[in-house]
Amino acid sequence: MSAIADTIGFTSPAAATALECDFPLVEISQIAEQESWRKEINRPIYHIHKWWATRLGSVFRGIVLGALSQPGTDIWAQFYKTHDLAGKVVLDPFMGSGTTLGEAVKVGAKAIGCDINPVSTFLVRQAFTPVSEAELRTAFERLERNVAPEIRHYYQTRDPLTGELIQVLYYFWVKTVTTPEGEVVPLLSRYVFSQDAYPKKKPRAQIVCPSCWGVLEDRYDATDLHCQHCGHEFNPQKGPAAGQYVTTKSGQRYRIKELLPKDGMPPAHRMYAMMALRADGSKVYLPVRDEDLALYVEAQKRLATEVLPLPETSVRSGHNTDQARGYNYTQWREFFNARQLLCLGLLLREILTIDELDIQEQMLCLFSSTLEFNNLFCSFKGEGTGAVRHMFSNHILKPERTPLENSVWGTDKSSGTFSTLFESRLLRAKRYLNEPFEIAFDHDQDGNRAGSRKTVASHPICARRVETWQELAASDYGLMILNGDSSKLPIPTGSVDAVVTDPPYFDFVHYSELSDFFFAWLSPALRQRYPWMAREDSSDQGEVQHKDPRVFARQLASVFTEACRVLKDDGVLAFSFHHSRAEGWAAIYEAINKAGLAVVAAHPVHAELRAASPKTTAKDPISLDAILVCRKKAFAQHQSPALQDVRQTVDTLVARLQTAGLRISAGDRFVIGAAQTLIARAADDLGFEEIKIDLEEIRLLVGPGGGNGDNEPDTTGVELATV
Known part of the structure; x- marks a missing residue:
């Protein structure tokens, strides 16, 4: 046969x-x-x-x-x-x-x-693990009461229209390098930092001025702009970074890797813009001002004084880690900025005070899941889609030139935060245990597919x-x-x-x-509980x-x-x-x-x-x-x-x-x-x-095959992720 x-x-x-x-x-x-x-x-x-x-x-x-x-x-x-x-x-x-x-x-x-x-x-x-939604909500409400206000404090800015403090959804950062002449160059390939996922339909975009770092609004494909704040004229499509190289204002060209810090630290970053949520629910882009920088410094200072359960382990050499190590990311805590470390540490410390272990571990799992969307390897996907591109979107630890800092606790307009993942990941998974469904297609009278629906085909x-x-x-x-x-x-x-x-x-x-990225946070919390968590790493x-x-x-x-x-x-x-x-x-x-x-x-x-x-x-x-x-x-x-x-x-x-x-x-x-x-x-x-x-x-x-293995992108020669 x-x-x-x-x-x-x-x-x-x-x-x-x-x-x-x-x-x-x-x-x-x-x-x-x-x-x-x-x-x-x-x-x-x-x-x-x-x-x-x-x-x-x-x-x-x-x-x-x-x-x-x-x-x-x-x-x-x-x-x-x-x-x-x-x-x-x-x-x-x-x-x-x-x-x-x-x-x-x-x-x-x-x-x-x-x-x-x-x-x-x-x-x-x-x-x-079957846990009631009511128990999970009780634990979440306790966290919201005890630690969320502290975290939210570090993600706020002043509305220039009303003078009121409003919540920040995302901070926009860019890596910088310093030339031998002392010029600090941002690794921007273009000055358009936010546009719609379908820009031809919605051409409105956000642009940062390379001279005064003010935020402008114009078309995503604009090529000749006059900054309304400082008068500087520039082409938003041409930033100083291109491929593996960066060009200074004087036209000098350097390989980016040659300008990495000589002290073994990761590249420096500049925070330059933010997306905030006004009281009426509308979103607004704002430049970073002195008050915003002072708030970040406040977080840095507090981090230095707090005793928090932060990762202490090194990033080991490997196929999927050497790219990050090549940019001096040698410790797992370096994958986060000071504000992220402080807020994540405060949250984890509070989770570990939950006495009921089943509930505590559910929240630990949620916390670990949140890490994926709250680190310096995340980037902005654009308007009209899930805003945060998580760190594993390419299955490799690729340093981001323009990291997006998410707000760890989040709001109802956020994505990839502790509060939103509580609803969209944790509770949804628990509901599935009680009512496991399948996808089924509906068909019209001619037998053509007319949509899909969920149907229960299993016992709980x-x-x-x-x-x-x-x-x-x-x-x-x-x-x-x-x-x-x-x-x-x-x-x-x-x-x-x-x-x-x-x-x-x-x-x-x-x-x-x-998985070492998650293990570095989970192991200290669980190593006394489970022998398989008491390793040096997850290998x-x-x-x-x-x-x-x-x-x-x-x-x-x-x-x-x-x-x-x-x-x-x-x-x-x-x-x-x-x-x-x-x-x-x-x-x-x-x-x-x-x-x-x-x-x-x-x-x-x-x-x-x-x-x-x-x-x-x-x-x-x-x-x-x-x-x-x-x-x-x-x-x-x-x-x-x-x-x-x-x-x-x-x-x-x-x-x-x-x-x-x-x-x-x-x-x-x-x-x-x-x-x-x-x-x-x-x-x-x-x-x-x-x-x-x-x-x-x-x-x-x-017929011919091709590709570079198991659906993996060809990363030969890739230096840093672009915006």
């Missing part, structure tokens, strides 16, 4: 689960694409805190249902039904944000999640959290969340019905290097992460081998994967093969929003994941297709997805082709180089 037949609906006689047969890849991809536009709203439980490469819940619901259902089951017909798969056990050895766990317990199965990263373990525990998520296998085995609906090396699981052999996961990237995104020698694909394959094989041990003989191991390079797929093949597994089916599904930040700069963005379905080799009896049949399979699958309205890139075609190649070679025992040659041949057959 060909791979085409397996993929488009024919059941293999050796199949033990529905996931090995037909999979509703079109229907689930359409739902997944809708979910991907607002993941934090459509699956809030997995976005209670930042985690990288969080997969789509609708896709994993389909995977879990297929993995736990008999062959011939119509997965799509079962998708919106309420299930009670009591007694079934699903394992995720790379649980990340907990997507597999949530989708498993929603259909009534037991779930085991393990991650070697302590931040992952902490956030997943918080996501699934109330699985009891247990700590041991014995407790899990004795419970009807249990959830075990582990921290540790997934190649050494405290689970009996042959006890798990399905393994469903999303492995780490092998090259570009090093989770622990990035571990057993983590599956390496730039060498062969080393990565060996690391991954150790986890897959353990997963194979605990998996029942008729169970499947299914995981999502995509990569634009042949060596990435060769590493996956080698890991599967060494673990004693074989790929028996592969289903392409929509995985990521095409407009996501890391993908906009990729040469050939990938939006599909391949769902690779594996069985133990001894039980994986199937007829492998010939390599020359793969092209036909790819064409068939691409046609189905395109007919359904999905855009398929050349990179997506390679993902489909590479996955089918793994099926074709499942019965073989090829080496890394042999399978890599096959994959390169498939690339030529199905």
Whole structure:
């Protein structure tokens, strides 16, 4: 039987689960694409805190249902039904944000999640902790009463029209360098610092004068301005910074890195403008005045006198941290200015006085989530959209030339602040536990899509959290969340019905290097409570992460081998994967093969929003994941297709997805082709180089791929982020 037949609906006689047969890849991809536009709203439980490469819940619901259902089951017909798969056990050895766990317990199965990263373990525990909204609101109101006024004090300015103090939403900063001649040069590539997300429709923009630093309003594309404050004439489109270089007023050109402080400190900053909220709710842009500078100095002085729970650890060298270290960001506290450190420290200190530990940890999780939007690596997205571009928008720690300082507590007009994330992230996630919903499409009388809606298709998520296998085995609906090396699981052999996961990237995104940013704040607060929080950083020698694909394959094989041990003989191991390079797929093949597994089916599904930040700069963005379905080799009896049949399979699958309205890139075609190649070679025992040659041949057959890895932007030569 060909791979085409397996993929488009024919059941293999050796199949033990529905996931090995037909999979509703079109229907689930359409739902997944809708979910991907607002993941934090459509699956809030997995976005209670930042985690990288969080997969789509609708896709994993389909995977879990297929993995736990008999062959011939119509997965799509079962998708919106309420299930009670009591007694079934699903394992995720790379649980990340907990997507597999949530989708498993929603259909009534037991779930085991393990991650070697302590931040992952902490956030997943918080996501699934049932706490009443009333208790959370009581704790929030206490914080609002005890510490919010102190924080708000440092985010206010005087309205020039009324003389009244009003709240500041955002402060605009710019990095500066000093030339050997003593000239201080701001790293502005243009003097337009705020414009609408759709400037051609709304051309009004905010511009700073390079002479007097006054704030002007004009068109976003203005090229000749006369400052109304000082009379200076300038071109707002031409700032002193361009690429890796800066030009002085006299025309002297310097490489920016050559002008970094020689004392090892990060670059200096200048605060030059702010967006404030008037009493009537309108927003106004204002220049920074002496009173505003004095308020910042006040915060600096207080920070020096307070005893606060601030991070004390260094930024370790690594693939995702060396860019920041190259600009002298060597301590995690240097990612924040003095006002941010003071206000965050005051808030954290007050949170740690909450006696009820469940409530305290929920607030700690919210606090940690707030850090992502309140640091010197954030920037301004513009009017008409969420104002704050968070620090991980590009999956790398890239120093910002024009940082945006958010107001830590925030107002009802803010985004990414403690008060707004309380409503939009924490409470929304808790409500999802009580009423877990799915996205469904409505159709008109002609069968055309007429909108989407939310529909409840699961019982409330109330699985009891247990700590041991014995407790899990004795419970009807249990959830075990582990921290540790997934190649050494405290689970009996042959006890798990399905393994469903999303492995780490092998090259570009090093989770622990990035999660150290949160760990530096969380560890001091939690190290006495949890052994896995008492580390120097969030890394571990057993983590599956390496730039060498062969080393990565060996690391991954150790986890897959353990997963194979605990998996029942008729169970499947299914995981999502995509990569634009042949060596990435060769590493996956080698890991599967060494673990004693074989790929028996592969289903392409929509995985990521095409407009996501890391993908906009990729040469050939990938939006599909391949769902690779594996069985133990001894039980994986199937007829492998010939390599020359793969092209036909790819064409068939691409046609189905395109007919359904999905855009398929050349990179997506390679993902489909590479996955089918793994099926074709499942019965073989090829080496890394042999399978890599096959994959390169498939690339030529199905069309050019491209890109720079796992949807990562090409950052070669990138110095500092531009405005």
